[in-house]
Amino acid sequence: MERAIETRGLNYAFGSGPARTQVLFDVDLTIHRGEVIVLKGASGSGKTTLLTILACLRDMQDGQAMVLGEDLVGASAGLQVHIRRRLGFIFQAHNLHDALTALQNVRLGLELHGGKAKAQWRDAGEHLLGLLGLEDRVHYKPRNLSGGQKQRVAVARALIANPDIVFADEPTAALDAESGRIVIEMLKDLAEARGTTSLIVTHDERVVRMASRVLTMDQGRLVADETAEKTDEMEAG
């Protein structure tokens, strides 16, 4: 099975000298294409730092990491941007442009890649927003959307360019049960249909249940790597 992410002996620290605080310790991890991974852990356990390093938002310090076949050790800014263009990002805050409609916000996620005619990106955007239950909100600006609707627009923006890996931080936190289910199903469908990998930081049990693997971090170390079924069994037991 093709590897999407692989790390060996990954370490990371903030600060220097007496203020140096190490937050990741020897993280070894292999994630394959099409896996939907949930990353759990208490606050300060290092999961966000790990996510930002793997998403090329932070430079590597020590260890080895490969993402989509590219070596992140000493990766130039240009290579990092090149990799990030193959990724999808869902943040806890939607960060939509208040001046743009839902469709225009989604377009920003696609326009970066160029090539497509306006009619094509409009069709693609409307289709995706429709799948997320926003077919009657495509021309609404964020101020006229509810929190859940905004988050779904952000999800559409992250997925519109068919990313190879989706990095998500609590993607369902602002969503009601039905909207959350739609988003989760969409990530699952993408994994099956396109082999899209998802790495999701969440504590939402709905997401945990649909994940193919659940990774648990504690004090900067990867302490558990279980399938969702096993986690359920452990929690039930």
Add this chain to the structure above:
Amino acid sequence: MTWILERLLGRLPLGWLQLINRKGRFFSATLGVGFAVTLVLFQLGFIGALSGSVQLPYQAIRADFILSGPDARTLTDGTATPRQRVYEALSVNGIDSASPFYIGTAVYKIPNGRDASFRIFGVEPETLATFWREDIAQFAPILEVARTATIDGLTRGVPPDFLNGVGTGAPQPLNLNGIPVGLVGTFEIGPGFDSDGYIFVSTRTFFQIFPEQDPGAPAHVFVKVAPGQDLLSVRQDLEAQYDPTETLTRSIEEALADEVMVQTVEAPIGIIFGFGAVMGVFVGLVIVYQVLSTEVSDHIREYATLKAVGYRNRFFSSIVLEQAAILGICGFVPGALLATVLYGMISGATGLPMVMEQARLTNVLIGTLVACAFSGLLAARRLRAAEPAELY
């Protein structure tokens, strides 16, 4: 507009959409830039009017050279020129004529009007045709008559009926420094910043009006080269006559260039107008920078999100420059319109040559766009603070 910009930029016009999303701020910013443009055009208009009004009397002079005191850089300033220069000049081969030129200033209270300040030119009537434009020279014979004068028909602040009567019958009476003179005709030069109009009198009448002036020390001496003579070679011969530390020999064009330089760059009035223009540019820079840097700060998280998904810094710079250009153009249009209206009003009220020249508009538009782009690039530096890693 969005559609046009989208076609023009080949992408979503994010900068424009963000600007119009906050209409109040956009309107204020446009007004601010418009005010700065008006201020700059206004000051440049004054400088242009100053330069233009300085040129007016020179345009009426037909001399080839003007001999002046060594420190004379304008018509009215500097040491007087010894009258003997006239005779010395006439002794140079190739010189056809030479004539003294006297200048004084007198204030006249116009009936039922305000005080008008006149620049009085004292000339030898027999040389008027040689050294002055036709509309002025035509009155040479009548100026021979004592206490006659001709007046600038474009004199500022003079009631039209006062000037209409000049030259139509008996001489129009006018009192200059307590000496009554009769106005016998009009010509057209136009007012300046330091005088409302010009009056020509004979040297004889001039010394009646200004008895304190020395007939042996004219302000300048005009020189005319004989037809067919080489100007350069005659000038060299002429300059050889004088000690350059005592007498300055200049062409009319050189004398005009000196005066324009003094009035617009060195004199307080020119400095004040120039400073006003600089202030306008500075005000525009500050307004645009403030608006754009606020725009950047307000959208820093959105920009960080776009940075995360792979947009490069040049994309963000292009957004800020797009906004800068829009502010520049949207501010320039009303600013230029307002300045044009004000030019007309001031020109009508003062008679000054305040003309909105195409070149000035183009230059100010280019300057506005450059200044806005500069402010935009300064504001875009704040985009470095957009750190996508902090979004998680």
